Each structure stands twice: as C-alpha cells, then as structure tokens.
Amino acid sequence: MEATEQKIVDTAIRIFNEDISANLETVAENAGVTRRTLHRYFKDRLQLMNACRSEMQAQCKIKIMAAYASSSDPLKQLEAVLYAGIDCGSKYVFLDKLYQREGIQQPAPDESSETLNEIKAKWFNVVALLQKRDLITNQLTPAWIYALFSSMVTTTINALQSGDIARNDIKKFAWFSFSKSIGVKE
Structure with a gap:
C-alpha cells in the first residue's frame, strides 16, 4: 500500500472509531490530504471501509x-x-x-x-x-x-x-x- 493511501486508512480507522458518522472530509483533513486526494485512492466511503477491513485483518x-x-x-x-x-x-x-x-x-x-x-x-x-x-x-x-x-x-x-x-x-x-x-x- 502506498504511503499516502496507508495514511488515509490509518486516519480513517482512528476517526471512525471516535465518530462512526464522520464524513470523508473529516478523514481527509485529519490525514493531511485534500478530499480530491482521498478520492484518488478511494472512490467512496464503502471502498475506504473495505480498505480498513483489509488492514484490520x-x-x-x-x-x-x-x-x-x-x-x-x-x-x-x-x-x-x-x-x-x-x-x-x-x-x-x-x-x-x-x-x-x-x-x-x-x-x-x-x-x-x-x-x-x-x-x-x-x-x-x-x-x-x-x-x-x-x-x-x-x-x-x-x-x-x-x-x-x-x-x-x-x-x-x-x-x-x-x-x-x-x-x-x-x-x-x-x-x-x-x-x-x-x-x-x-
């Protein structure tokens, strides 16, 4: 996994554990990337969740x-x-x-x-x-x-x-x- 992609996944895990309803903008901000960059790796919330699941496993x-x-x-x-x-x-x-x-x-x-x-x-x-x-x-x-x-x-x-x-x-x-x-x- 590329460093930026890993950073987004790690941040998403932390953010969603704090607030399951947090939006992708919040994840992007906390990961230090733009929403556009986030979407370069993950087309939607579900794809990001699946990446979090794979990381978890x-x-x-x-x-x-x-x-x-x-x-x-x-x-x-x-x-x-x-x-x-x-x-x-x-x-x-x-x-x-x-x-x-x-x-x-x-x-x-x-x-x-x-x-x-x-x-x-x-x-x-x-x-x-x-x-x-x-x-x-x-x-x-x-x-x-x-x-x-x-x-x-x-x-x-x-x-x-x-x-x-x-x-x-x-x-x-x-x-x-x-x-x-x-x-x-x-």
Missing part, C-alpha cells in the same frame, strides 16, 4: 500469530490469543457497528478469509490439545468454547468502551471469566 493476523508464537504452552497461547483478540477488536470495533447500523453488506470472502480460517483452525487445534491433556473441560465442545471466546472478546470490548471497568483490569477480568467458563484446571 492483516494486523489481527500478525497479532494473533505472534500470540501463538509467544509460548509453547497451549494454555498460555489461548490466553495470549484472547488478549490479541481484545486488542484487535477494540481497535476496529467501528467496522462491525458500521456494517450493522448502515445495513451495508460485508464484502465477499477473499484470500484474507482463508487466513482467518487458518487462524480459526489453529485455535480449534489448541482447544482440542487442551482437552486431550485434560487441562480444560471435555464437557463443552470446541465450537461452544469458541462461541464463549468470541463472546468474551465482545463483552470485554463493550466493557472497555463503557468506561466502567479500569483499563488495567480488563484483560485480567476477561481471562479469569473465560478460563473459569471453560473449566481450566491449574
């Missing part, structure tokens, strides 16, 4: 793969992936809100979807390994645990945005809640 992949690589202990990997999911989700929460609020259909799956499927498969393998080693409950299916995991990320992001929970405690609370819900045996 690329950055989340990096963070999640780093989380897996952070330890050889699958339980520590699961905890690190939860934290990476929270970090990614809180940075890009505006995308889900935008697609839901404006009824915009998300783009069709592309090559990044394959990457996301690989990451999800790796997650399921970690959970299966933890169950095989009897480190988490076998009474829940990996699909159910994944649903709990996804819900915990969403709950944590919502709590973070509400401001009711201290930022320093939020990840600790998320891991405590999630680990107890899946019967982590320590």
Whole structure:
C-alpha cells in the first residue's frame, strides 16, 4: 500500500472509531490530504471501509500469530490469543457497528478469509490439545468454547468502551471469566 493511501486508512480507522458518522472530509483533513486526494485512492466511503477491513485483518493476523508464537504452552497461547483478540477488536470495533447500523453488506470472502480460517483452525487445534491433556473441560465442545471466546472478546470490548471497568483490569477480568467458563484446571 502506498504511503499516502496507508495514511488515509490509518486516519480513517482512528476517526471512525471516535465518530462512526464522520464524513470523508473529516478523514481527509485529519490525514493531511485534500478530499480530491482521498478520492484518488478511494472512490467512496464503502471502498475506504473495505480498505480498513483489509488492514484490520492483516494486523489481527500478525497479532494473533505472534500470540501463538509467544509460548509453547497451549494454555498460555489461548490466553495470549484472547488478549490479541481484545486488542484487535477494540481497535476496529467501528467496522462491525458500521456494517450493522448502515445495513451495508460485508464484502465477499477473499484470500484474507482463508487466513482467518487458518487462524480459526489453529485455535480449534489448541482447544482440542487442551482437552486431550485434560487441562480444560471435555464437557463443552470446541465450537461452544469458541462461541464463549468470541463472546468474551465482545463483552470485554463493550466493557472497555463503557468506561466502567479500569483499563488495567480488563484483560485480567476477561481471562479469569473465560478460563473459569471453560473449566481450566491449574
């Protein structure tokens, strides 16, 4: 991605997280470019949103793969992936809100979807390994645990945005809640 295009995308992510209804003029001003320059890269708001989505997927992949690589202990990997999911989700929460609020259909799956499927498969393998080693409950299916995991990320992001929970405690609370819900045996 060209430097100016990347600057516009990064600025759009920051601006839309602050104000989902911000217009393209605001994005252009904050990126230090003219509206005309913005439109040289993105014909409309939807195209810019899709570029933000692609950026999100690329950055989340990096963070999640780093989380897996952070330890050889699958339980520590699961905890690190939860934290990476929270970090990614809180940075890009505006995308889900935008697609839901404006009824915009998300783009069709592309090559990044394959990457996301690989990451999800790796997650399921970690959970299966933890169950095989009897480190988490076998009474829940990996699909159910994944649903709990996804819900915990969403709950944590919502709590973070509400401001009711201290930022320093939020990840600790998320891991405590999630680990107890899946019967982590320590």
